[in-house]
Amino acid sequence: MGSKSVTLKKNKMKYIFLILLFFLQTPPLWSQHRTVSITLPTVALLDIHPSGSINLKFSAPTEAGNPLVNPSNNTKWLNYTSAVTAGTSRTVTAQLNQTIPGVAIRVQAAAASGSGGGIRGVSAGLVTIGTSPSIILSGIGGAFTGNDVNNGHQLTISLAPGNYANLSAQTNSVVITYTLSDI
Amino acid sequence: MLFILFSGITALDAQTVTVGGSNWIANAAPVTEAGNNYSGTLEASTNQILLSTSVSGWFNAAAVSVQYQADPIWHDDLVISVKRTGNGTHTCLLCYLSGGDNYVIVPKVASTQFYIINTNLFPANHNNTPVQIQVSGISVTVPAAAYKARVIFTISSI
Numbered sequence: 001m002g003s004k005s006v007t008l009k010k011n012k013m014k015y016i017f018l019i020l021l022f023f024l025q026t027p028p029l030w031s032q033h034r035t036v037s038i039t040l041p042t043v044a045l046l047d048i049h050p051s052g053s054i055n056l057k058f059s060a061p062t063e064a065g066n067p068l069v070n071p072s073n074n075t076k077w078l079n080y081t082s083a084v085t086a087g088t089s090r091t092v093t094a095q096l097n098q099t100i101p102g103v104a105i106r107v108q109a110a111a112a113s114g115s116g117g118g119i120r121g122v123s124a125g126l127v128t129i130g131t132s133p134s135i136i137l138s139g140i141g142g143a144f145t146g147n148d149v150n151n152g153h154q155l156t157i158s159l160a161p162g163n164y165a166n167l168s169a170q171t172n173s174v175v176i177t178y179t180l181s182d183i
Numbered sequence: 184m185l186f187i188l189f190s191g192i193t194a195l196d197a198q199t200v201t202v203g204g205s206n207w208i209a210n211a212a213p214v215t216e217a218g219n220n221y222s223g224t225l226e227a228s229t230n231q232i233l234l235s236t237s238v239s240g241w242f243n244a245a246a247v248s249v250q251y252q253a254d255p256i257w258h259d260d261l262v263i264s265v266k267r268t269g270n271g272t273h274t275c276l277l278c279y280l281s282g283g284d285n286y287v288i289v290p291k292v293a294s295t296q297f298y299i300i301n302t303n304l305f306p307a308n309h310n311n312t313p314v315q316i317q318v319s320g321i322s323v324t325v326p327a328a329a330y331k332a333r334v335i336f337t338i339s340s341i
């Protein structure tokens with residue numbers, strides 16, 4: 001009985017030894033890590049270049065019966081930087097601080113050009129703006145247009161006679177406010 | 184008996200890597216001018232991570248490999264790279280490190296070889312091998328979010 005117990009213990013020890021050997025001969029492979037974190041915030045920046053106001057002046061027709069001649073030399077450049085969360089987009093709206101009776105004030109954004117990248121806006125075409133915000137660009141995702149003139153969207157601001165009955169010779173100053181906003 | 188001898192020899196193949204240093208929080212300078220983008224690339228300090236490795240002798244060589252895992256989210260446009268900026272200290276005779284001294288892009292799917300530890304008859308223990316991390320592709324075109332990844336270093340015999 002005593003020798004059987006010793007034999008069992010010996011066998012047990014042998015198995016433990018063999019299991020240990022098995023693990024020892026398995027090629028060890030170690031891994032450890034460190035983390036890298038970066039937080040990218042939402043960004044909404046918009047600018048107009050060049051700075052300063054533009055003067056728009058109707059020219060009188062030289063032939064009786066003809067309409068007023070619309071002004072030219074009326075462009076600006078719209079720059080923006082937009083960082084959005086996944087699946088969201090932004091618009092650019094334009095609005096006036098006041099309207100001029102008998103005159104339609106219009107803004108047209110061209111397609112983005114120059115440097116820049118990402119999902120830049122799609123023009124709404126020629127838009128007559130008023131004192132409520134009107135969308136001139138839509139579908140802006142994560143994007144940047146590049147800075148200063150010849151980058152971004154060229155804006156053409158134009159005047160058109162509305163109702164001639166409301167026109168009068170006068171000088172007006174209006175402010176156009178552009179806003180980059182979430183939908 | 185042969186099994187025991189074989190086991191004894193292969194047991195000497197043991198290699199370990201310990202990752203020291205600290206986690207890195209990359210801070211992108213904010214964009215302040217409309218139309219501009221982030222500068223695009225950020226680098227951690229040259230000793231942001233300190234790797235300590237141990238490889239048995241017997242002319243074994245071991246490779247330190249690296250990969251990343253999102254924790255929990257990362258964006259594929261954000262490219263993580265690592266490079267070895269020194270050797271650290273070692274206690275071995277005629278052992279040396281090779282490779283990894285230029286930036287290596289860290290892949291997500293499978294680990295890529297970073298550098299090799301070459302040994303001779305004696306064990307090679309390298310301590311505090313400095314590693315610099317770089318993240319490139321930082322842009323406003325990457326969706327705004329908090330990103331975090333684990334950079335995993337693995338050592339294996341080659």
